[in-house]
Amino acid sequence: MSRFLFVVPPLVGHINPLVGVAAALTGRGHQVAWAGLPDAVHRLAGQDARVFPSPATWTDGPERPADIRGPEALRFLWERFLVPLADAMAEGVRDAVEVFRPDVLVADQQAAAGGLVAERLRVRWATSATTSAEFADVLASMPKVAAWNEALLQELRGRIGAPDGTADPRFSPHLVLAFTTQELAGPPARGGDRIRWVGPSLAARPSPAGFPWEWFDPERAKVLVTLGTANTDVGERFLTECARALRARADRMQAVIVDPEGVVDAGSAHGDQDKDLLCVPLVPQLALLRHVDAVVCHAGHNTVCESLWHGVPLVVAPIRDDQPVIAAQVADAGAGVRVRFGRATEARIGAAVDAVLYTPGYRAAAREIGSAFRAAGGAEAAATHLELLARDDDTYTASTRAPEENAV
Template identity: 65%
Template sequence: MSRFLFVVPPLVGHINPAVAVAAELTARGHRVAWAGLPRIVEELAGPEAQIYACETPTEIQRPPELRGVAALQFLWQEFFGPLAEAMAPGVEEAITDFRPDVVVADQQTLAGALVAERMGVPWATSATTSAEFADALASMPKVDEWIRDLLTGLRARIGDPGLTHDPRFSPDLVLAFTTTALTGEAAAGPQVRFVGPALTRRPAADTFPWEWLDPDRHTVLVSLGTANTDVGARFLTECTAAVRERADRVQTVIVDPGGVLDPAHDADLLIVPRVPQLPLLERTQAVISHSGHNTVAESLWHGVPLVVAPIRDDQPVVAAQVTGAGAGVRVRFGRSNRAVIGAALDSVLDEPQYREAAIRVRDSFRTAGGAAAAAAHLEKLAV
């Protein structure tokens, strides 16, 4: 029996794959513990989870107008960096008390990697977005250099200053929760294992009116995730208009956690703050999304094509992967109106090549092994 410590940020999309892998390891007889924000980890991993509390920065409100490089720099300077330094003492306490054989550090939770290396514990990377494999900063060397300088400073303060490798990528094992059917021939090192999405049962969402779904119409899911409520009102409003114009053949569920739309629950449109996404995707024919990696992976796991409207961060890279795989249509988040959104939706619903491509990605995901494959790779690292 081995011990595995998962170090995760306070971000649902990053914790969900780790929960699936942790459950698989537990089923194989291993011990699992967590370092992170207890409230979120317990909600997703369950009340029985052993959690070491870590401090996390107070909620960061990015100016909604930030895009591109400015948004990326803000994220690193105001969130990833402070998160690493805030979590480091809790991670050190967890390693000291739990004595893990392996630390599994989320790729953007740098405290896990840096503290593990300083304490001499083997560590693996949990890569919950495929954007890092796309070398997206190759055309922006100054930004890349700025991030590397930030990482060097973090290592000097909470890691081992004598080491030089990139803490976003374990030199021993990187678990990539995707496949090259989506990423293309990614620039991945030999330690990267493409295991596909790791999915598991989740705590039930608020009661969903399953009887509302009409089997004679296409079901469309619209979601911009939980971190984009500050910028989503205009786009969601245009989506609402686009799908209502197609109500003769489409019914739509819009996820609106920020309450930016007026609630609706009629024969054509359902607006709710949250949904049981995995079971709903089993009955969905198209998804309109911000191209967050979690939503994209779960949609394609079900063979559902997408309309992608990336906003910032890794989303443009993931959107390019979706269109490169032929599994969706990209629209501009800031400028697309109901006509553009509606035309893109018509394409993914009516033109068979998009669903065929989504099914090809689905098949690659399901043969990659998911949580079971990830657990097997971690077991080898622990030996």
């Protein structure tokens, strides 16, 4: 049997897809370990997961200004988050490789230390692409920004990677696992024949208890509104406009609004006493998606893919990072309507929700993508590709084995 080391950033949406892959590999008799923030991995993968601290501690870094977009947002992401995170993770990843001696290292695209350290220590590695945005090569039309990004990667490689290395830590030269399919992502501009389209990896995950399922009215459509786990700082106006739009349609629909900060003021009491809007800090999202008819969201890749897996059409309002790319994919595939986050009003949101609920083409497209997702194989398919990579005769292994005492 083989050993697999998963290198992940402290981001829920980047750990969750690999939880199912880890379970599939473990179920086949392989050994799995993680390099990442222990609290984050244990919370999602379970307390029994073997985790090498990398980094041992981490803060979210400086607060990002809510109004930065485009190249400035990319600069902020790389200079203030991705590069510092890679530097902070590098030593822990090296220790994990030397102790665990993986046959294959699996590095998330936003955990650049994984690919760079793997190349330096001559370990065969795969990329975990939990979002398809990098396949689009959005910098192709911005050569100066692309050159700046490449220079940043070169500097990072010089500090923690192989001095003569050439690999892009976002694209393994051996295998790229894409947790989507081309029915949504479209033809890739980058990654080529290394990409394996495995579709979403959906696995059981911790869910908040006590969701009031009895609150649902079987006579009305159900709409879920969520901005994910990383956008609560900018959501007050948008969530409030959503609440107003959906309350105006209360004769024919109910809405569940994920409101962790309690910012929604829809003109009525919150909670299960309100028969039209249910505002709650957390929801059991996978379970809930089996019951809703439409989703309004920020175009986060996990939320989009989980919704489409269930054949649910979307209203997407991208905020930053990869979200505009994912929103464009949803719209191009005909599975949803895109609105502008900063300019979305009650009227625009309401019209978009009406469109995806009552124009049959959106639901048909969502179901078609969902069928493609299911056919792709998900976590089990990803596990199979990793097994094949581990069996390759040319697999590199770490040259030393240290005492197994650093895992927690």
